[in-house]
Amino acid sequence: MVNNRIELEKALEYLDNNQDESLERLFEILRIPSISTKNNNKKDCLKAADWFVQQLKDIGFKASIRKTSGHPMVVAHFENDGPHFLFYGHYDVQPVDPLDLWDHDPFHPKIEDAPKGKIIKARGASDDKGQVMTFIEACRAHIKTSGTLPCKITILLEGEEEIGSPSMSNFLKANSEELTADYSLVCDTGMWDNKTPCITTMLRGMVGDEVTITAANRDLHSGMYGGVAANPIHLLTKILSDLHDENGRITLDGFYNGVPELSLEQKKQWDNLNFDSKAFLSDVGLSNVIGEPNYTPLEKIWSQPTCEVNGIWGGYIEPGFKTVLPSKASAKVSFRLVGSQVPSKVLKSFRKHVISLLPSDCSVEFNEKAGSGASSLPINSPEIKAAEKALKDEWLVEPRMVGCGGSIPIGDHFKNILGMNSLLVGFGLDDDKIHSPNEKYSLSSYQKGTRSWARILFNLSNI
């Protein structure tokens, strides 16, 4: 066990002196195109998992690949006295299309100068390989300088986070004894801004559905059948446009059941963050805040549920014209959930809505994306306080307690299956372009993030 402040200082010094080697390790894993949603990249996902196993073995973890029905898990243990923490991250990444919008090969990481300092550019640099590496490098520093860690650590890395973690729930149930710790640590969230760290205390849940409507048994000539036979694109656009009312409120039956009223205290705390929604939108070329006028943008992102169409396709979509009445039309729809909204109930209500607008001679197929509920943390626990102190020591500013619009279903799973709370600390920035072309991670996020974890591990072990 490391419980002497001098030992922490040695670990931090080690990190400062070994930055280049650390970056080279990060670049190695960024070069592996572990896109979980693409069948063609199945081997790359395995390769990424293997790479992490080897890294963790190198620094003294007992690590192995663990099969699932999809991409494998990486599980690694560092036995020790003291409290037991389960660290979670994911080694899979989002697809890279549209590839022509990248200004370099997404799997050839590079360092670039940017207005706010150097950045690491690559798919996965921020989400989530760079973030995972901040933790592993912090462990490496403690081990290299003190021969051990300040506590007992289990590491669980998933390869299916970007596709909704279909294997996670069963894996946790089957291995609950091995994986249950005192607290879990998750590094997949962001900073408040590039100088201010934060701890995420609220996360939205998510559930999704792919819907395909079939009308005629083949594509038809729009001159012969138009206006007489059902056009599945018309049906789909009606179904989708009816999902929101004119104020942007979601119309699905029972959808808002379980959406809590925001406390005045919480509203006030968030108002004090002085979130600049104008800058937030103008950064992506927009200026209008959409949706219900009675919530601030931050309240919408952190505390309100959403319904978004993530993809739509049907009929002739290549260059030129083909005056066809298509047989099929499809869309991918996802819902961000808050409070105690139940993913399966939302899905059921969505499907009921679709079916209610379907003519008797048309059919529909659904393909669910596994869902999870929202989660939130008790913000006055000793663990949160210890992490807060560590972050303040590193960044020299008061960390913010924030919500997050994204969904990290793992928090929900850890709570429900393993009975653990999760500390959500990450170093991503809003302009990291995760899920988009030209994803990046700030070099300062990587370097100070690594130092932050070295401090957090030390503080958590000395509560």
Next chain:
Amino acid sequence: MVNNRIELEKALEYLDNNQDESLERLFEILRIPSISTKNNNKKDCLKAADWFVQQLKDIGFKASIRKTSGHPMVVAHFENDGPHFLFYGHYDVQPVDPLDLWDHDPFHPKIEDAPKGKIIKARGASDDKGQVMTFIEACRAHIKTSGTLPCKITILLEGEEEIGSPSMSNFLKANSEELTADYSLVCDTGMWDNKTPCITTMLRGMVGDEVTITAANRDLHSGMYGGVAANPIHLLTKILSDLHDENGRITLDGFYNGVPELSLEQKKQWDNLNFDSKAFLSDVGLSNVIGEPNYTPLEKIWSQPTCEVNGIWGGYIEPGFKTVLPSKASAKVSFRLVGSQVPSKVLKSFRKHVISLLPSDCSVEFNEKAGSGASSLPINSPEIKAAEKALKDEWLVEPRMVGCGGSIPIGDHFKNILGMNSLLVGFGLDDDKIHSPNEKYSLSSYQKGTRSWARILFNLSNI
């Protein structure tokens, strides 16, 4: 000139005795994938044009390729005494996707047995290569048996019919003296049923538009921006679903200007055709007639305008999920026009509708598909009567006078630019699957169609 009935009989006998050679010629042209909307098939379009030039030269026409800014025209002349007819057809075909729904290579034509007799299967077999060949083979028969034709013929074959004939209008204007005849003959329409020919006296017009809505300047993470930033798919589905009211009536401002009230006489004539709309729909797996209840299905197809979305795309459309808020969403929309509806006005009204629903921070791009108005024929003219008699002699039933839901803009162009009326006779059948996988042309359509043109040419020349 051929003006002796015995000469017609010799031509018909020639056609009966040379069916195999005639089919082999048809197969040759069906093997050329002259898809006009695909850049990759540009050379194939030229190859198809060249093939027709050679065929027409072989039988004594003075034929040549005529350049346009797109795919070339084929123009051929057979100088003669007597009346002058301009025959029009097109050598380009529709795309073949989705290719996996074809049960054979669309450009390897074959003959198959089917419940109602033999069929010729290939892309273009019916629309329009098979139809064009019925006319050329009829000319061949007259020339081979009498050394000449019964009249003066000009043939004009287009390579851009399936993409809206963008070059036609300018070409006709530039060559009006050469191309103006007494009457035009168009073979791109269908029969009433497989035993009953018809003359199409009403055609709908068409105009189309491709619309692309851009919201953010890049794809966004739906967890971070969902519910706050505009989703262009949501905007597009709203814009498209608002195009029809709950009765299926098109809502665009001024859209129904120029749509004539159907006369009671016309309604009665069409009612007497006993159109089986149940069979028409059940053939494609549907059972409900959509749209306004105060029109019969036939009235809808022949005399009412339509608005159809022919294609839609945006966001993540590959297998798996990507919870993205896309930057762009697009759709291809086309309108069938009737009466004196003006294509440019319809387009203007559509664009006004789109723009009216566009938030101030989003932008839109349009890409027009060249349009044409509807057309209709004086049904008591000597030319129509002569063709009617020829068809009755061949098929031994009274031909029907019908409307057509499709758009053959050429009728409109010939009328407006060259001042000619057009005789629309064709031998396609409703189940020919034109524009769809497994397109076919009945062997009887091809063989009796050829004989029909031999008769029509003879009758027209002897009014």
